[in-house]
Amino acid sequence: MKIGTKVIHGGLSPDPATGAIMTPIYQTTTYHQPRPGEHQGYEYSRSKNPTRDALEKNLAAIENGKYGLCFGSGMAAIDAILKLLNPGDEVISTGDLYGGSYRLFTQVFEKFGIKFHFTEMNDFSKLDALVNEKTKLVWVETPTNPMLNLIDLNKAAHFAKKHNCLLGVDNTFASPYLQNPLDFGADIVMHSATKYLGGHSDVVMGALVVNDEKLAEKLYFIQNSSGAICGPMDAFLVLRGIKTLHIRMQRHCENGEKVAEFLNNHSAIDNMYWPGLVNHPNHEIAKSQMRGFGGMVSFNTIDDNYDAAKKIVSNVKVFSLAESLGGVESLCGHPASMTHAAIPKEEREKNGIKDSLIRLSIGIEDAEDLIADLKQAIEL
Ligand SMILES: *Cc1c(COP(=O)(O)O)cnc(C)c1O
Numbered sequence: 001m002k003i004g005t006k007v008i009h010g011g012l013s014p015d016p017a018t019g020a021i022m023t024p025i026y027q028t029t030t031y032h033q034p035r036p037g038e039h040q041g042y043e044y045s046r047s048k049n050p051t052r053d054a055l056e057k058n059l060a061a062i063e064n065g066k067y068g069l070c071f072g073s074g075m076a077a078i079d080a081i082l083k084l085l086n087p088g089d090e091v092i093s094t095g096d097l098y099g100g101s102y103r104l105f106t107q108v109f110e111k112f113g114i115k116f117h118f119t120e121m122n123d124f125s126k127l128d129a130l131v132n133e134k135t136k137l138v139w140v141e142t143p144t145n146p147m148l149n150l151i152d153l154n155k156a157a158h159f160a161k162k163h164n165c166l167l168g169v170d171n172t173f174a175s176p177y178l179q180n181p182l183d184f185g186a187d188i189v190m191h192s193a194t195k196y197l198g199g200h201s202d203v204v205m206g207a208l209v210v211n212d213e214k215l216a217e218k219l220y221f222i223q224n225s226s227g228a229i230c231g232p233m234d235a236f237l238v239l240r241g242i243k244t245l246h247i248r249m250q251r252h253c254e255n256g257e258k259v260a261e262f263l264n265n266h267s268a269i270d271n272m273y274w275p276g277l278v279n280h281p282n283h284e285i286a287k288s289q290m291r292g293f294g295g296m297v298s299f300n301t302i303d304d305n306y307d308a309a310k311k312i313v314s315n316v317k318v319f320s321l322a323e324s325l326g327g328v329e330s331l332c333g334h335p336a337s338m339t340h341a342a343i344p345k346e347e348r349e350k351n352g353i354k355d356s357l358i359r360l361s362i363g364i365e366d367a368e369d370l371i372a373d374l375k376q377a378i379e380l
Contacts (some may be wrong), residue, residue, distance in 0.1 A: 003062065003177060004246045010061025011068075012054055012239075023054040025236045047224050051232035055239045056207075059197075062176040062242065063189050065209035067216035069223050070235060074172065074192025075100050076228035077206030079108075081168055081188060083222045085136055087113030092130050093139040094121050096147045096351040098170065098192075099340040101139075118347075121151045122282070124159060131163050140186075141170040142179075143286075146298045146335045146359040147352050148273040150282035153289050157185025166215075172196070172326070177249040178290045182211055188219075195326030199241040199248055203234045248328065251364040252295030258367040259360065259374065260297050268308065268378050273298040295362035296325060298335075306355045309334065313358060315380050318365065318373040325361035330370055333359045 001010065014021055026049055031042040042048050056068035071077040078101055085091070093105065095118040105116045117130045121140060138160045142151040153169065160167035168188040169181035175196035181189045191197055193205035210216050223229060230238075253276075260274035275286035276293030286293060301308040312332075313321045319332045323339055333339055336355045340348055362370065 001061075006061050007058075007177075007242050007245045011057030011059075015050075023051055023236065023239055025232050026050040027232050045232070046227050046229055049229075049232050049235070051235040051239075052230060055235040055242075058239060058242060059176075059191075059193075059207050060209050062245070063171075063182060063209035064176075064180045065182050065189065066211050066213070067209065067220075069208045069216075069219055070193070070230045070238075071206040071208070071223065072228045072230050073204050074190070074194060074206035075104060077190050077192075077208050078104060078170075079228065080208065080219055080222045080226065081137070081190065082109050082114065083226065084166070084218055085109075085114050088115075088134060089136040090115040090117065090132065090134045091137045091139055092117045092119060092127060092135060094141050094144055094149075094151060095119055095347075096144040096149055096353075097139075097141045098145045098172075099335075099342040101141075101170070103342040121156065122149075122285075124155060127159055131159075131165075135163055136165050138165055138167045139170070140167065141173070142289075143173045143275055143294065143296065145173060146273075146296075146333075146339065146357065148173075148275055148280075148296060148298055150275055150285040150289075152285050153179075153181055153184035153186060160187070161185065173296055174290060174294060175245060175249055175326075177245050178253075178292050178294055182209065184289060187212065187215060193238050194324065196249065196252075197242055197245065197326075198238050199245065199327060200237075201324060201327035201329065203237045203241075205230045205234055205238055248364055249292065249294075252362060253292040255362045255364065255367045255370060256293060256295040256297055259362050259370055262371045262374065263297065263299050266375075266378060268302050269299050270302045270304070271300040297360045297362060299358055299360075300354060300356045301358070304354055304356045309356045309358050311380065312374075312377045315377040316373050317376075318369050319360070319377075325359075327361070328364050330363035330365060331361040333361075335359050 033039045059068035119126045166187040169186045172192040189209045191207045264272045274297045319330045
């Protein structure tokens with residue numbers, strides 16, 4: 001099955017109880033048992049719910065994996081992965097990563113005795129210097145947020161296997177339409193389903209997909225024990241969102257390209273970051289592991305001008321200044337004061353996140369309107 005068919009049918013079948021074509025919202029906490037210990041696979045909705053079940057199967061199908069697990073948010077999904085670890089274990093992570101992940105690592109899990117190393121991952125000599133027998137997880141975001149750097153997934157998987165640790169990949173920015181990390185040897189793929197999977201900025205959710213049965217069992221044990229599950233209504237919304245993932249992503253990519261070209265040629269703009277540009281430092285990696293270059297575009301104003309950046313994000317009219325990404329509507333953000341404010345300035349700038357950086361989530365509106373909007377805000 002190809003992706004356009006999988007998003008609609010993958011892992012799904014008509015509702016066995018009623019024949020409903022669309023998965024019903026099973027808004028129930030509990031299920032009748034005719035006799036103690038006898039039930040139809042469902043006992044209590046923290047453990048298992050038919051709507052969530054359908055979504056988990058669908059997610060597994062579109063990520064080319066066997067097992068899907070959904071959580072109340074992307075952070076709850078990462079939290080579940082970290083609970084696989086024990087005190088004393090170590091994690092090597094990309095330095096340029098989602099601010100909330102950085103916060104969870106350094107401010108929540110470090111105090112439980114887990115050690116995190118942040119590094120530039122395409123230089124594998126740096127990884128070699130950090131890895132030791134305590135390293136249990138390699139954590140990768142590609143493309144990264146907000147600098148849109150890419151990590152070579154083949155190489156990262158090879159490194160993780162060689163050192164006997166798990167490779168987890170945050171695939172939020174690419175979505176399963178553009179990239180399937182399990183195909184390159186990753187052990188766990190993670191999504192903030194809040195973004196492209198939901199696709200309409202109306203639900204917060206996280207997801208994991210894995211291939212290994214034992215790993216799936218451990219994660220299910222954590223999901224059920226810690227209980228950070230999503231509700232059935234949210235599962236329904238994400239199932240509905242996924243049905244148009246392929247169409248939306250095509251338009252996000254087309255619009256991303258047009259906006260990137262416009263900004264790349266504008267004299268007030270410096271340093272464009274979009275992996276589809278031939279002069280992007282990781283363009284070759286992008287071509288080797290992604291099926292398109294996505295709708296996330298970051299850029300600096302010329303001369304690193306913070307006031308110019310502030311002016312642009314304050315004067316856009318079609319774009320909205322807001323956190324988040326991946327919805328049908330275009331958003332712009334200022335990472336230094338918004339999504340990445342949790343990362344100390346020094347740490348941020350090491351990864352290129354200057355105060356003049358603007359991040360765009362290009363929606364699926366008409367590209368001409370998006371470009372005209374950016375033009376008026378830049379030239380005001
Ligand atoms: C938003 C985001 C997260 C966190 O997901 P939530 O659903 O907001 O908890 C993690 N990683 C990336 C790359 C994100 O964009």
